[in-house]
Amino acid sequence: MAEKNKFGTFAGVFTPSILTILGVIMYMRLGWVVGNAGLIGAIAIIIIAHVIAITTGLSVSSVATDKKIGAGGIYYVLSRSMGIPIGGSIGIALYVGTAFSIALYLIGFAESFNSFFGYGMSVNDFRITGTIALVSLTALALISTSFALKTQFFILGAIVLSLISIFLGSTEFAPQSVSMLSTEGGASLEVVFAIFFPAVTGFTAGIAMSGDLKDPKKSIPVGTLLAIAVGLVVYIILAVFFAYNVNSEVLKNDYNFLMKIAFFAPAVAAGIWGATLSSALGGILGGPRILQAMSMDKVTPKFFGKGRGASNEPVNALFLVFIIAEAGILIGELDVIARVVSMFYLAAYGFINISYFLESWANPDFQPTFKIKRWIGLVGFIACFSVMFKLDMVAMLGAFAVIGLLYFGLQRKEVKIQSNDVWRSVWENIVNKGLKRIDDKVDENANWNPNIILFSGKSDHQSYLLELGKTVSGRTGIVTNFKLILDKKNNKPLKKAEQTIRNHTYKELGIFARQIKVDNIYTGITNIASTFGFSGVEPNTIMMGWPKGLENSSEYFKMTETLLHLDYNLLYLDFDKKTKFGTYSTVDLWWRETDSKNAEMMLNIARFIIASPKWNSTNIRVLFVNNNNVDITIIESKIAALVDDLRVNVTIKIINNAVEQRPFYTIIEEESCTTDLTLVGIPNYRIEKQAEFVLKTSNLFESIGSTLLVKAANNFNELDLDVIKGNLGSTELAELVE
Known part of the structure; x- marks a missing residue:
């Protein structure tokens, strides 16, 4: 869809969500809920339902701001975060629930429409009216999605006028005393809750339009949570109003009592019809987009992924939604459909919440811009399945079985x-x-999970190297520190039990520690790098201190050549004993055109660094030396796009060097002399130039603080930093690079 046709927060998320929330249940069943449960019971039901809605809304909003969001709403964000199996199983449950909810809204419309015009009030009459409405709305959706969404504003106005008419209405049915608790002979609270719950599921209407939003990461959290909040306030106010102005017998037995108490009955009728039809339209627009997205991922048949026109309107998927909705209309009983819809949505919402909980707990790459407490997802999960258990244990087990079968079917895995x-x-x-x-x-590069072999040595600042090693590994990365014991003879190795080191420092940092005897430090490092690890958990990074004074060492030369050949990520820390890591508040990333792989690794490291408690208020800068007088805006836009894609908040600084052509390291000395931690990429220098590179780099370290040199392995992506092909960034490094 063209950018100009995409929608903002109000039109794309809030309006379709609030229209679905303030829909058929509010007009046709909220009075019945108050009549059966009493005022206190009704408010309790409203609050419990909204606990589920709020926690699920928070969970899905957080997940939605972690990834780029495409079409498919909840299915899309969950499948990209948790994988296709769980995303697909939840997506199918939501899709069926959405399709059945269309029938719920249209049967509610039929009840009101037929009553207002004096048509038949039998189940068959509702089926006929509901089917005609479904055909009409489907035709509208086929004509224009944009036009369908624009009609929402008129409907929202009609709902507001209908509420005003209700609050200004007659009090002729006012009770002598307000019923606070459930009345004798009324429906059970479980049944009342099941029928009411679809009222709070409307917030998914906006999320389902994610592919048609200008800025999903902003619009989904704001629009969704605002709609839920407004809905909660309106429902509680209406429940109190009904309890004090209409007696419980009328509330329980007359679904159309609003027409009788309203100041202007046609306004209420317009509100009911607008709300029910717009809610159904929201499902007709959103449901096919869920199915289309799943089909494009091969979760469902590819046939439903085909669309029409430049905006790829999901025509094939729309017809299946029509069929399922029509099946629901043929049931004809609003209360029965409401209970079915409740089970589908409760199951889906429960898995959405637990998915967020697991994502935030286990995934080191989970960095949403909309942050919430992890326990919110767990509370939502428990609330969903507690309510399901209370409502209908058999239906709950059935929902578990269906979603479980879908999950394992998609995963194709046996245990x-x-x-x-x-x-x-x-x-x-x-x-x-x-x-x-x-x-x-x-x-996969995007999900790089560090597995670091760390050679920290024995020194006064060993703890800082250990600390940084754990920091750059993230919450779930693995760090194994090796203590090499030099034994020239090395006749007998240490026993296996003696090789494992367990002490408070390593335990507190979550680092594995080993010690082994070696007859040569460099061959020891090479041997460990060549053999350590086992299938599935192979080390991918070597980290150690910077080798000062070893620029002429042939043994170090050979070790480096081997590590490069093994294709490890290499991290060398030059630790400034005087400044240490300063105040843990500034990090500089130095990029040049030849640093394409190193640049992506630096961004991954930066993302893990800012997730650490000590570095959580860090200011990160990306610095780029412009040696060829390229337009600064071109470079900034290119870097900004790369940085935005990896979700690291940074400041970009472009340093013009076309005229002066100062050496790269000289510029680093000037710009990063007070930086707490500086990251610089190691170029692909010719190995015979290693001594020269080490010497020049050691001289650089004398002028700046603690510095981490980064050499990325080949499995990292090559970021497009080369603003001018063939540009190497500086004369000094050009002599070293292959």
Whole structure:
């Protein structure tokens, strides 16, 4: 869809969401809820339902701001965060729930429409009216999505006028005393809740339009949560108003009592019809987009992924939504449809919440711009399935079974336990399957999870190297520190039990520690790098201190050549004993055109650094030396696009050097002399130039603070930094680079 046709927060998220929330249940069943549950019971039901809506809204908003969002709404964000199996299983449940909810709204419309005009009030009459409305709305959706969304503003106005008419209405049905608790002979609270719950599911209408939004990361959290909040206030106010102005018998037995108490009945009719039809239209627009997105991911048949026109309108998917909605209309009973819809949405919302909880707990790459507490997802999960259990345990188990089958079907994975020791077998199977999946999976750069071999040595500042090693590994990365014991003879290696080091420092940092005997430090490092690790958990990074004074060492030369050949990520820390890491408040990333792989690794490291408590208020700068008088705006836009894609908040500084042509390291000395931590890429220098590179780099370190040199392995992406092909960034480094 062209950018000019995309929608903002109000039109794209808030309006479709609030129109669905203030829909058929509010007009046709909220009075019945108050009549059966009493005022206190009704408010309790409203609040419990909104606990689920709010926690789910918060969870999905947080996940939605972590990734780029395309078409498919909740399915899209969950499938990209949690993978296709769980995203697909939840997406299918939501899709069916959305399609059935269309029938819910249209049966509610039929009840009001037929009553107002004196048409038949039988189930068959509702089916006929509902079917005609469904055909009409489907035709509208086929004609123009944009026009369909624009009609929402008129409907929203009609709802506001209808509420005003209700509040200004007659009090002829006012009770002598307000019923606070459920009345005798009324429906059970479980049944009342099940029928009411679809009222709060409307917030997904806006999320389903994610592919048609100008700025989904901003619009989804703001629009969704605002709609839920407004809906909560309106429902509580209406519940209190009904309890004090209409007696419980009228509330329980007359679904159209609003027409009788309203100041101007046609305004209420217009509000009911507008709300129910717009809610149904929201499902007709959103449901096909969920199915289309799933089909494009091959979760559902490819046929439903085909669209029409330049904006790829999901015509094929729309017809399936029509069929499912029509099946719901043929049921004809609003209360029955409401209970079915409740189960689908409760199951889906429960998994959405637990997905967010697991994502925030286990994924080191989860950095949403909309941050909430992790426990909110867990509360939402517990609330959803507690309510499901209370409403209908059999239906809950059925929902679990269906979603579970969908999940395992999409995952195509079997788990078998074959041991007498059940618990031991469970853990062994989980570890075994997990390692096999990791080992079989191609290493994807976007989800780089560090597995670091750290050689910290024994020094006064060892703790700082350990600290930084753990920081750049993130919350779930692995760091194994090796202490090399030099033994020229090395006749007997240490026993296996002696090789493991366990002390408070390593335990507190979460670092594994080993010690081994070696007859030569450099060959020891080479041997460990060549052999350490096992399938599924292979080390990918070597980290150690910067080798001052070793520029002429042939052994160091050979070790470096081997590490480069093994294709490890290399991290060298030059630790400034005087300034240490300063105030942990500034980090500089130095980029040049030849640093394309190193640049992506630096951004990954920066993302892990700012997630650390000590560095959480850090200011990060990306500095780029412009040696060729390229337009600054071109360079800034290119770097900004790369930085935005990896979700790291940074300041970009372009340094013009076309005229002066100052050496790269001289510029670093001037700009980063007071920086707490500076990251500089190691170029692809010719190996025979290593001594020269080490010497010049050591001289640089005398003028700046703690510095981390970065050399990325080949599995990192090459970021497009080359603003002018063939430009190497500086004469000094051009002599070193291949």
